[in-house]
Amino acid sequence: ETGVTQSPTHLIKTRGQQVTLRCSSQSGHNTVSWYQQALGQGPQFIFQYYREEENGRGNFPPRFSGLQFPNYSSELNVNALELDDSALYLCASSPGGQAGYNEQFFGPGTRLTVL
Amino acid sequence: AQSVSQHNHHVILSEAASLELGCNYSYGGTVNLFWYVQYPGQHLQLLLKYFSGDPLVKGIKGFEAEFIKSKFSFNLRKPSVQWSDTAEYFCAVERQAGTALIFGKGTTLSVSS
Numbered sequence: 590e591t592g593v594t595q596s597p598t599h600l601i602k603t604r605g606q607q608v609t610l611r612c613s614s615q616s617g618h619n620t621v622s623w624y625q626q627a628l629g630q631g632p633q634f635i636f637q638y639y640r641e642e643e644n645g646r647g648n649f650p651p652r653f654s655g656l657q658f659p660n661y662s663s664e665l666n667v668n669a670l671e672l673d674d675s676a677l678y679l680c681a682s683s684p685g686g687q688a689g690y691n692e693q694f695f696g697p698g699t700r701l702t703v704l
Numbered sequence: 705a706q707s708v709s710q711h712n713h714h715v716i717l718s719e720a721a722s723l724e725l726g727c728n729y730s731y732g733g734t735v736n737l738f739w740y741v742q743y744p745g746q747h748l749q750l751l752l753k754y755f756s757g758d759p760l761v762k763g764i765k766g767f768e769a770e771f772i773k774s775k776f777s778f779n780l781r782k783p784s785v786q787w788s789d790t791a792e793y794f795c796a797v798e799r800q801a802g803t804a805l806i807f808g809k810g811t812t813l814s815v816s817s
Contacts, residue, residue, distance in 0.1 A: 622804065624807075629809070629810075631708075631794050631807030631808050632805070632807045633807070634805065644803075645804055679747075679748065685802060691798065691801050691803075693750075694750075695749070696747060697746075697747045698747065
C-alpha cells in the first residue's frame, strides 16, 4: 500500500510569485486535507477536499486555492506569495465517508521558502 | 479564542523516566482527540486516538492517553521513555468527524541515554 506522497520536497520562490504543490492520496482514500506548519508551530488547517469538492476551509485568504482530481490527488495553489508563506505544507488523506472514524495519514510535506 | 493548548514546549528526560504531556482544549460538545508524533526527519504519525468509550486509550509504542471530559484534557503518558522516543508530539482535536484537525503548538521531547 502506497502512502501519501508530496512533490516537490523543497521549493524556493520570491515574493509575488505563484506556486503549486501536489499530493497523491493513499490508495482507497477520497479525502485530502492541506495544512501549513510554520516553524515552531503546529499544523494549521488550510482546506479539505472530499470527492473533488471543497469540504471546509480554515482561516486562510483566497489566494490559497486548491483542486482535487478524479483520482483523488490534489493540488494546493498559492498566488502572490508573501514572506510569511514560508512553511512546511502538509497533505493528509483519509478514507472519508465513515462516520465516527477519520484517521488522517500525512505525507512528508513540501518545504516552501519565500525570499 | 477556542484552541488546543499544550503546556510544555520542551521536555528533557533521561531514559526510563516517566512521561506525561499535557493537552487541553476549549471546544464544547463532542470532539475526537488525537496525539500525533513526528520523529526527526519523518512525517507525522498517529500515536493514538479517542472517539468514544473507555477514556483511557492505548496507542503504539507503549503510549497511552486519558480523556477527562470535565477538565477538557487529553494527556499523553508513557511509564518509561526510551531514547528513540525523542520527537515532537502534537495534540489535535477534531470537532466533527471527517473534518479539520486543530493542532496544538507541539511539545519537543528530548530523551538522553
